[in-house]
Amino acid sequence: MLGVIALHGAQITRTAHSTTIDPSAIVSKETSYDTVRRMRATVLVLAPLLARFGHARVSLPGGCAIGARPVDMHIKALAALGADIAIENGLIVAQTPNGLKGTRIVLSSPSVGATETVMMAACAAKGETEILNAAREPEVADLAACLSAMGARIEGAGTHRILIDGDTQWRPAKHHGIPDRIEAGTYAVAAAITGGQLELIHARLENLASVVQALEAMGVSVWPSDRGLVVSRDGPLKGADITTEPYPGFPTDLQAQFMALACCAEGASLVRETVFENRFMHVPELIRLGANITLQGTTALVRGGAPLKGAQVMATDLRASVSLVLAALVSQGETIVNRVYHLDRGYEQLDRKLRLCGADIERLTS
Numbered sequence: 011m012l013g014v015i016a017l018h019g020a021q022i023t024r025t026a027h028s029t030t031i032d033p034s035a036i037v038s039k040e041t042s043y044d045t046v047r048r049m050r051a052t053v054l055v056l057a058p059l060l061a062r063f064g065h066a067r068v069s070l071p072g073g074c075a076i077g078a079r080p081v082d083m084h085i086k087a088l089a090a091l092g093a094d095i096a097i098e099n100g101l102i103v104a105q106t107p108n109g110l111k112g113t114r115i116v117l118s119s120p121s122v123g124a125t126e127t128v129m130m131a132a133c134a135a136k137g138e139t140e141i142l143n144a145a146r147e148p149e150v151a152d153l154a155a156c157l158s159a160m161g162a163r164i165e166g167a168g169t170h171r172i173l174i175d176g177d178t179q180w181r182p183a184k185h186h187g188i189p190d191r192i193e194a195g196t197y198a199v200a201a202a203i204t205g206g207q208l209e210l211i212h213a214r215l216e217n218l219a220s221v222v223q224a225l226e227a228m229g230v231s232v233w234p235s236d237r238g239l240v241v242s243r244d245g246p247l248k249g250a251d252i253t254t255e256p257y258p259g260f261p262t263d264l265q266a267q268f269m270a271l272a273c274c275a276e277g278a279s280l281v282r283e284t285v286f287e288n289r290f291m292h293v294p295e296l297i298r299l300g301a302n303i304t305l306q307g308t309t310a311l312v313r314g315g316a317p318l319k320g321a322q323v324m325a326t327d328l329r330a331s332v333s334l335v336l337a338a339l340v341s342q343g344e345t346i347v348n349r350v351y352h353l354d355r356g357y358e359q360l361d362r363k364l365r366l367c368g369a370d371i372e373r374l375t376s
């Protein structure tokens with residue numbers, strides 16, 4: 011695989027649903043559960059709706075089926091800021107009869123979504139809010155940069171402690187979301203698994219340190235270019251141990267893709283998932299392609315080097331889907347990935363981009 015791939019803004023690709031769907035559709039009882047189930051980002055409109063209207067009715071979010079995915083931290087934090095919240099018929103119903111009031115929020119774990127919810131709500135609260143044990147993901151800092159451009163006063167986003175001065179006087183602003191580091195990591199695996207070279211335009215080394223470390227441990231070269239990063243492999247792939255962790259650790263959203271890569275390595279790899287309790291649904295499908303993987307609890311032992319052969323496989327979630335596409339690129343014969351619609355939540359025109367770089371890939375349904 012050889013070529014150049016331009017990455018899109020994280021906010022565009024990763025939260026596409028919230029940008030294209032009118033909030034009134036999200037709260038409508040007519041919205042089909044199946045639609046909402048696929049949208050994790052719906053929970054993130056709760057704070058802006060509350061701040062704007064003083065009340066909100068938002069479907070309990072779903073997102074990728076990779077665990078129970080509760081929203082207890084979002085709800086507890088909004089309640090601490092002064093919201094009255096109830097769950098009714100699968101909807102989160104919230105109101106702020108006395109407005110929101112800044113306070114100290116200690117998150118029980120550094121949830122990305124809960125940090126974003128609190129940060130947005132705190133902008134509209136009276137007084138100061140402190141978030142402790144905040145998520146440090148670059149998307150949190152990027153959201154803070156966007157809110158700050160709109161008039162918010164936020165310090166410490168990207169660290170474990172965020173301070174927000176409330177009562178924001180909002181103003182219009184333009185903000186470009188950061189390039190999607192998960193999209194970048196996925197195309198990096200495409201270059202690595204095929205023994206090719208890709209230049210990833212806009213990819214940022216500073217947001218991909220743990221990913222680059224894993225690639226290098228597996229025998230893949232990564233270097234900065236004027237426009238982004240170049241990822242290249244011409245020697246053998248080596249096995250590596252990978253443990254998913256909150257940022258700056260190795261991202262859970264790249265675990266499936268690296269497992270596909272590990273299937274093609276010489277030697278064994280251990281892949282541990284610590285963020286979500288059920289994120290190994292790609293394993294039986296990779297095995298269907300011929301991979302040698304043993305699952306034990308939250309750890310997968312991948313014995314690399316077994317030849318992969320094309321088969322009919324089923325995509326279960328966004329990253330599981332793309333891991334099957336990546337494995338199919340190096341499988342002998344034809345692979346058909348069913349339920350490929352999951353892909354579109356995180357990748358714009360994946361098939362076209364891979365085709366332009368030399369892959370023999372075709373989308374059979376829209």
Ligand SMILES: CC(=O)N[C@H]1[C@@H](OP(=O)(O)OP(=O)(O)OC[C@H]2O[C@@H](n3ccc(=O)[nH]c3=O)[C@H](O)[C@@H]2O)O[C@H](CO)[C@@H](O)[C@@H]1O
Pocket residue numbers: 024025050051073077078079080081082083084085119120121122123124145262263285286287
């Ligand atoms: C739309 C979006 O940005 N999605 C990303 C976000 O998801 P999301 O924001 O849902 O992920 P979180 O960081 O909140 O989840 C991390 C862990 O905390 C748990 N938890 C979370 C909230 C809560 O109220 N209670 C609770 O127990 C979750 O079940 C999970 O085990 O960060 C994840 C971790 O990097 C990524 O995989 C997702 O791609």
Ligand SMILES: C=C(OP(=O)(O)O)C(=O)O
Pocket residue numbers: 024049050051072073074075076263328329356
């Ligand atoms: C899990 C993911 O997304 P969401 O949180 O939207 O389900 C993902 O992007 O891999």
